[in-house]
Amino acid sequence: MTTDALPPLAASSRVVPPASYDCILLAGFGGPEGQDDVIPYLRNVTRGRGVPDERLEEVALHYRHFGGISPINEQNRELKVALEAEIAARGLALPVYWGNRFWAPYFADVLRELHADGHCRVLVLVTTAFSSYSGCRAYREDIAAALSETGLEGELALDKVRQYFDHPGFVEPNIDAVRGGLRALAAEGNGARPHVIFSTHSIPSTAADASGPRESRPDGTPVPVGGGEEWNAGGGWYAAQQRAIATLVMDAVKDEFPDVPWSLVYQSRSGDPSVPWLEPDINLAIEALDADVSGLVISPLGFVSDHMEVAWDLDNEALETCGKRGLAAVRVPTVGVEPRFVSGLVDLVQERHTADGSAPMERRALTDLGPWQDVCPADCCVGRGSKPTIASAG
Numbered sequence: 570m571t572t573d574a575l576p577p578l579a580a581s582s583r584v585v586p587p588a589s590y591d592c593i594l595l596a597g598f599g600g601p602e603g604q605d606d607v608i609p610y611l612r613n614v615t616r617g618r619g620v621p622d623e624r625l626e627e628v629a630l631h632y633r634h635f636g637g638i639s640p641i642n643e644q645n646r647e648l649k650v651a652l653e654a655e656i657a658a659r660g661l662a663l664p665v666y667w668g669n670r671f672w673a674p675y676f677a678d679v680l681r682e683l684h685a686d687g688h689c690r691v692l693v694l695v696t697t698a699f700s701s702y703s704g705c706r707a708y709r710e711d712i713a714a715a716l717s718e719t720g721l722e723g724e725l726a727l728d729k730v731r732q733y734f735d736h737p738g739f740v741e742p743n744i745d746a747v748r749g750g751l752r753a754l755a756a757e758g759n760g761a762r763p764h765v766i767f768s769t770h771s772i773p774s775t776a777a778d779a780s781g782p783r784e785s786r787p788d789g790t791p792v793p794v795g796g797g798e799e800w801n802a803g804g805g806w807y808a809a810q811q812r813a814i815a816t817l818v819m820d821a822v823k824d825e826f827p828d829v830p831w832s833l834v835y836q837s838r839s840g841d842p843s844v845p846w847l848e849p850d851i852n853l854a855i856e857a858l859d860a861d862v863s864g865l866v867i868s869p870l871g872f873v874s875d876h877m878e879v880a881w882d883l884d885n886e887a888l889e890t891c892g893k894r895g896l897a898a899v900r901v902p903t904v905g906v907e908p909r910f911v912s913g914l915v916d917l918v919q920e921r922h923t924a925d926g927s928a929p930m931e932r933r934a935l936t937d938l939g940p941w942q943d944v945c946p947a948d949c950c951v952g953r954g955s956k957p958t959i960a961s962a963g
C-alpha cells in the first residue's frame with residue numbers, strides 16, 4: 570500500500586452538490602421466499618464466483634430450515650414502509666421504491682416501474698453501512714447493468730447516498746444494543762467478566778485491501794500509511810471502519826461498563842479455502858476466549874437487519890459454539906427499523922435532496938474517517954476487472 574503513485578483527489582470531487590430528486594430506490598440484497606427459490610437464489614448470488622457446490626448445499630440447508638424463506642425481503646419491506654412514514658412526516662414528496670441484487674423485485678424491473686411512474690432523478694439508498702465491493706461497488710455495478718439492460722440510460726439519473734457507518738443514526742442504536750446486552754448479562758448474573766464480540770461478514774483479504782479509495786480519504790487527506798493504526802491493522806477501509814465504530818460503541822458504554830474487552834471477528838466465509846479471507850472466524854474466536862470470561866455479547870455490527878446470516882450463522886452456529894463451552898451469550902439486535910436509524914437514513918437523503926433550493930442537512934459523522942464520499946473514484950473496490958457503475962467520480 571503506497572500513496573506515492575496517485576495524487577490526492579480534491580475534497581469537492583467526492584462530494585456531490587445537493588439536487589432535487591424525485592424518488593428513492595432502496596437497494597437490498599434479496600433473499601428466497603420459498604423452498605423452490607433457494608437454489609436459483611444461491612446460483613444468482615454466486616454466479617461466476619467459484620463458490621463450491623458443497624458450500625451451496627450447506628447454505629441451502631440454512632434456508633431450508635426456515636421453510637426456504639429468508640427474513641430479509643420482509644425486513645426491507647418494513648424498512649420501506651418506515652422510510653415512507655418518516656419522509657411523509659417531514660413533508661417531502663419522495664416515493665420509495667425497493668429493488669434487490671439477487672431476487673425479485675430486481676433492479677431492472679424497478680427501474681422500469683419508477684420510470685413508467687414518471688420519475689427520472691433517483692437517489693439510491695443501499696442497505697449496507699460499510700465500504701467494500703459487496704457492500705458498495707457491487708450495488709453500483711448491478712444498478713448500472715440494470716440501467717443498460719432496460720435501455721433507460723438517457724432517461725434516468727441515479728445518485729447514491731454515502732456509506733453511513735459513522736452516522737449517528739447507525740451508531741446510536743448499536744451503542745444501545747450493546748449496552749442492553751451487557752445489562753442482560755449482568756441481570757442473569759453473568760456480568761463479572763464480560764466480553765463483546767463485533768461480528769461482520771468475512772471477505773477475501775484482497776477485497777478488504779482494495780475496499781474504499783486507494784489513494785486518500787474521502788476528504789482528500791492521505792491514507793494514514795505508516796502511522797494510522799486503523800488502516801495498518803489490516804483489512805483496508807472495510808475493517809478500519811468497523812474497528813472505528815466498535816471503538817466508539819465501547820467508549821460510549823464505558824460509563825456503565827468500564828474496561829470491557831472486545832474483538833472484531835468475521836463470519837460466513839465462503840469461497841476457495843486456499844484463498845485468504847479476513848480472520849478470525851467468530852467460532853474460533855469464541856473457542857479462544859479466556860476461560861474466565863463470564864458472558865459474551867455478540868453484536869452483528871456488519872449488518873443492518875436480522876437476516877439469514879444473523880439468524881443462522883450467529884443465532885444457530887455461534888450461540889451453539891458458546892453453549893459447547895458453557896459460555897452465557899446474548900446476541901443483540903441489528904438496527905433494523907429502529908426509529909433513529911430510519912430517521913438517520915432520511916437525514917442522509919436530506920444531505921443530498923433539496924426540493925426548493927433550501928440548505929441541505931448537515932453531513933454528520935462521528936469518526937474522522939467520515940463523512941464518507943458521495944461518489945467513489947473509478948477504481949474504488951475494483952476486484953477482478955472493472956464493470957461500469959453508477960455514482961462514481963468522472
Ligand SMILES: CC1=C(CCC(=O)O)c2cc3nc(cc4[nH]c(cc5[nH]c(cc1n2)c(C)c5CCC(=O)O)c(CCC(=O)O)c4C)C(CCC(=O)O)=C3C
Nearest residue numbers: 598600614618628639641697703704770772839876877878
Ligand atoms: C460484505 C458482505 C455483506 C454485507 C454487506 C451487504 O449486506 O451487502 C453480505 C451480506 C449478505 N450476504 C448474504 C447472503 C450470501 N452471501 C454469500 C456470499 C458472499 N457474501 C460476501 C460478502 C458480503 N455479504 C462475499 C464476499 C461472498 C462470497 C461470494 C461472493 O463474492 O459473492 C452467499 C453465497 C453462499 C455462501 O455464503 O457461501 C449468500 C447466500 C445476505 C442475505 C442473507 C439472507 O438471505 O437473509 C446478505 C445480506
Ligand SMILES: [Fe+2]
Nearest residue numbers: 705945949950
Ligand atoms: Fe466503494
